[in-house]
Amino acid sequence: MRFLRNSIFLLLLVVLLPLLAVQLFGGSIARQVVSALNDRLQTEIVIQDYDLSLLRSFPHLAVDLRGVTVAGSDGSQLLEARRMACRLDLGSLFGKIRIKGIVVEEGKLQLFTDVDGNTNYQLTGYTSVGDQGADAGAEPVEFAIDEARLRNVVLVYQDAQLRTDALLTAREATFSGDFAAERYTLATEAELDIAYLDQEGYRYLDRKQLELEANTTIDHAAGTYTFAPLLLHAGELTVEATGTLTPTADGITTDLRLSSSRGELADVLALLPPTAAAPLADWETRGDLTLSATVQGPWTRRVFPRFDGLMALSDGRIEYPRLDLDARNLELEARFAYVDTPRGGGVQTFSIEQLSGSIDGEPFDVSLLMEDLADPRITFRADGSFPMAALPALFDGGMVAEGEGVLRLERVTLSGRYADMIEPRNMGRVSTGGTLTFDDAELLVNGRELSLPTGTLQLDDNALTVTDLEVETGETSLRFSGRATNLVPVLFADSLNSRDAALVFEATLTSDHFDVGELLALSGPDEEEAETAAPTTLDSLGQRARERRNRITEFLNGRFEATIEDWRWDELEGENFRGQLLFSSGQVAVRGLTDAMDGEFRIDATTDFGLLTRTQARITARAVDAETFFAQNENFGQEFLTADHISGRMNARILLDLYYDDAGEIDYNRLAALAGLEILDGELRDFEMLENFAFALKSGDLERVRFTRLANFIEIADRTVYLPAMLIQSSAINLTLSGSHTFDQQLEYYIKVNAGQVIANKISRHDDDLEVLPARNGLFNLYYTIRGPLESYVVETDKSAVKDDFRRSEYRRERIRRTLEERFQTPIELLPVLEGPDADVGG
Template sequence: MRALKITGILLLVLILIPVIAVSFFGGPIAKAVVNSLNNRLQTEIKVADYDVSFWSNFPDLSVNLTDVEVAGSDGSDLLMAETLSCLLDMGSLFGKIRVDEIIVSDGSLNLIVDVDGNSNYQLTGYTPIGEEVPADPDAEATEFAIADARFKNMEISYRDAQLQVYLNGSIKQLSFNGDFGADEYLLGTDGLIDIYHLDQEGVRYLNQQSLSLEAQTKVDNVRNAYTFAPLRVETGDLELSIVGELTPTQDGLLTDLRIESQSGSLEDVIGLIPPAYAGNLGELETRGELELTGSLSGEWTGRKYPKMDGQLIFSDGRVGSPRMNVGAKDLNLRARFVYLDGPSGGVQSFAIEELTGLFRGEPFAMRLSVEDLNDPKIELSANGSFPLGSLPAIIGEGPITAGEGFMRIKDLRVAGLYEDMLRPRRMGKVAAGGSITFEDGEITLNENKLRFPSGTLELRNNEMELTDFVFEGPGTEISFTGKATNLIPVLFADSLNTNDAELIFDARLTGESFDIDELIKLSGPTEAEEEQAAAEGKTDSLRAKTVARRVLITDLLRGRFDAVVEEWNYEKVEGENFRGQLIFSPQRLEVTGITDAMKGRLEVDGEVYFQELLRVEGRVKALSIDAEEFFEQGENFGQEVLTSDNIEGKMNANLWIQTYFTPENEMDYEKLHVLAGVDIANGELNDFKMLENFAFALKAGDLERVRFTRLRNFFEIVDETIYIPRMFIQSSAANLEISGSHSFNQYLDYFIKVNAGQAISNKIKKHDDELEILPARRNGFFNLYYTVKGPLETFEVESNKRAVKDDFSRSEYRKERVRKQLEELFSEPIELLEAAAETEDEG
């Protein structure tokens, strides 16, 4: 019993002595560690507070520094951490302070290498394990013999301006162990890292990847070399084993590495492909046998890349997607990176030596060789059936989101230098051939389903021939047949078309229907994109992107379609039996032709300019069209006084129209300009409200229906206003002359002269059910002069002879100017439209 008590006392003493020692000497120990860090790191270190803990890392002591800031050698923020803990052995309480381990947690690490290879980080001041610190009376009695270093929950940023490598990510946990102060030692590494992105020379190579690291690395501080023996990296199910040596040099890195993997899936490999090249391939789900081997050797500097040799084999594979209809099985892929020696020192090349499989039950085979990645020479061959459902995965994120049907590819081959394929003038050096046949094809473009039920494309070097290619879209069903050149340069054209690529074509377009506004919308943003842009405040940038896309497409076209279309429409304007031509030049479309429309005929000659703002400028000759249909399909030209409900008659007209459209494809009325010469014969005005102001001179029946012989005049629409020069109207109710203007915001400014004597005489007579036209007389026994001014709802009618005569005189100048301009625009004489000669009084 006494022995038990003695043992208990001894244990209590052994525990109390360190606790008491920490209480008395913890402060000086912590201060000594901080001072030594400042001296040995040779940079500025700031600590908000520090203490010593006995229990947190028992049996070691822990010096805990909080809110630590360490400046880099260039003055940048190298390290910021909520906690930096230095672990000491127990002997530090009674003798020399010795730091064995460092733990850094909850902060950020910012590593920088400048263009000359200088870094903002340097680890100095370590004492090799088992060695003593050299005598220095001015130094603190503290040893740094660190065998372990750990990071937890740290954001990391690495910027290497020399190699143009930029990395951002986070360290979940990362540990290093070894004799860091020795000339040579074995460095053990273990950790989990999330890489947000890794860019090199502006190309994103890794994006949102989680990596698990485990390594044994031989560090040779004398030769400044690192030998992986090995480095194991895991991402998903892919396990990579890397062995070899890295040697930092003044200009970058000297590499001699070998990479191997026999586990994982193809989708894990795709996840390592730069996102700009992978597109939607990252969505693919794969199964199959994977084997990956490779090597990296040579200098990696700002001007040089190491040699890459490697092979990827994927066999007995299946590929699917939760969103895209890929459905590939029995897939066999063999791809190789090869460094080919040559007279100029060798070139890096890439090849898909074999890609075969069944795509939705249909066989497909392809080979691709790209020799010299710096100046690529491309050889491509393909045969088989390609499902359009796979298109979104191939071309990446964009307006095409789904597909159905097949492209049947036969003996497709393309061979030549990539630089020659970019430039139309050099396409003669490129060999190409083969055919593509569409079979029940369908894609979803900007939320619209577009069908390609049939058609064949033949490729003969730089010439393409399209035969009976059927296109069906919203309101459109047409077929193309014709020839074109420069297809390949157009497909490879960049967003600025810097190589002036143009698809030069001569073709026939026939079809049952052609919906112009729906086709224009195909290039425009979807409703979902507009809603998202509005929510994010990016509407302007979305519109700019849409305009740029439309400009690029039209910038690539030069040629002519001879067109025959049974039905067409643009907004509310409808026509039938169009016969004419569609002539494309960069950013411009010219339309000429004849069509049945509005119960008559239209002759059209106009241009559409696809520039920053869509602009339409055209000449239209209307022959015997229905006035009511003209007003209805023209949406009453922005005014509400004389509408399609009020007018009947046959109309001939010469119209010149110039208008711009907003990014939302709506007419910009502020910029609308129209010149018109109009002749409406044998017409009627029905329920024309303005006549109610002359009820004193008209019968009640005359207010409902008014027949007239002709409305003939020249008009102009500009500055959101319709201008009406002086014209004479001979009707069944009265003879009158009118001029004035009518704004799109419904402000009236009319000047009217009424043959009141004739009107009153007519009112005394019995109402004429046949609505016989009154004799043509501009002047009666007496005349009345009125102005009609003000907003549509509250306009006022006043008697003002002088104002009426003045406006009549001014308007004659406008009439003659409009006539001359129309004459120049139509390149034909256009006479003034005069009313019938005045009827003589009967004796």
């Protein structure tokens, strides 16, 4: 019994004594640790609360610091943490306080280096602030830290010298070693979530998970970090690094060896930069991969180390289930090498010495050499057949969705400096060669099929010769042949085309059927997007389509001699077009003759796909059927005078200035037009406005009114059609008319009627043959105004208002005539619009 009592007493003493000591001395110990940290770090530390705990980290003591912020040497915030715990041994309760470890949880650590090499973690030379409750006479605190842990700590790293920017989270990281020693080995284990790693503005890692194991010898006297080794795990891939890093005033000096004896191609692709990895997101890969490399020399803002390495893949396979694409028997040997030059020094090179295999049973072989990565000289060669199904995989999320058929490459080569390839005026220094042939190729572009059944492209230095290249989409069939230059600068142009690269060409275009809408649809939203999009979304889709068209046309500078048997654009249609299609600086011009609407048109139109899509056109029409002209132009958006009301043969000269909204529709608020036109041997049928002149016309002549010629100048502006004074000589009556008519159906017309002729018509028999009445100067005339909306306009007599408007309209008529003569460079005369100098005698 005595032994049992003694044992229990000793046990309670062992347990209770430390607890009692914590209660008695815990506050003092905690304050001493905080004071020591301030003295040691020599920077400002702010702590919201702290205490000493035994149970939380038994068998050790833990000084828990909560709400911790640590200022950097440049005044920035170096560390912010919800909790930082300093681990002490139990002897700290009764003797010297010894800090053995540190744990940081739920924090953020920011490490900055400026362009001069100054960091925000240079903490020497700063006066400590300390804590107001610290005991200045406390027993010294010994730092004997041999372990540090991070849990859910975000690390922000920015190095202006190396132009490196990184953001990562240490889910769990442990660092152990004799940190107080001048030279010691640091053991590291870490699980890292990398948000991004950017270098020189280029993203290398994006949302990757890595595991790290390392034994690193740190020599403070020599200023070196020696890996022996460092292991980086990414999926099944393990990369081993051994060697030394030495920080310098300008950057880092490297002497590293990298190797991997096992790994899968998929793991390497997962580490590619986002811009390269995005198109490969859905690829399934297999293959045995080996890596080996050395990195030696200084790495500074202006200098990069020597990099020599080899990546080899054997028996590789890539599948792309979404497109049913399968590449087999892949063999790859890629090499980085630092090559000495005859003049001294050396250049970094990269080469794909072999990339071969087969895609869907079609063999291919590619090689690439890039000499001097600082000023690359490229040598490229390709042979084989490449399925068009592979093309959409390289443009993930873009316009191209599916592909069929093959593109055959025969001895295709490209050689020269990259700086010359992107500069059109230097293309004489670049060499190209080889033949590309389309074989039953098909692509799905914006949900619409685009076929390239046949066609050959021949490369010869800066020249590209196209022979019988067929392009089909919907009902449209085109065939191209011709010659172009500057293809390479166009292919390598940046997103802003900052070097004004353009494909300069002369070619022929022939077509059995050309539907302009089908070609424009290739750059527009697909049918499903357009049907399901909200109005605001549809506008943005239209804007994107316009930007695509502008992007395409700004790279084209040349002309097509075009022969088109049959063409269509929405409701407009014609045949036998002979002319030119001219491309320059984001503009497309159409010039030529075509049969349409039972007559002939001469067209000179230019469309600009810039910030606003705009078409300016000169159109000459000869012997065109007026009814068809109104019908195919959808009655110009008005219902007052339509195709159902008019017939006859029309001659016209028209100037059009059209703008289009983001949905591709005509913006009628901006529409402007000038025209001089005549309609011969025509007829007005069921024209409501004339029918409402029942007081002046016999009822038998109201439904059909024949005329020999209607001639006038017309202006459209501000959503209004303006008619200068014109003579209407018809089978019912002769009258002079001027006025305006808005797109919102607001009428304002001024009319003069020959009163003597009216009386004569009232007492004569009905004219079943609808003979046109002769023009006469009446002894007196009647004057009417027509004003108001189409549904409820008002007819009134007002001689002065009619005469005033006739005089005003003469100025408009003459201005339109002069403008048309200047633009068409030919005299333009229409019949007089008034009956003569004595027309108003007796009025």
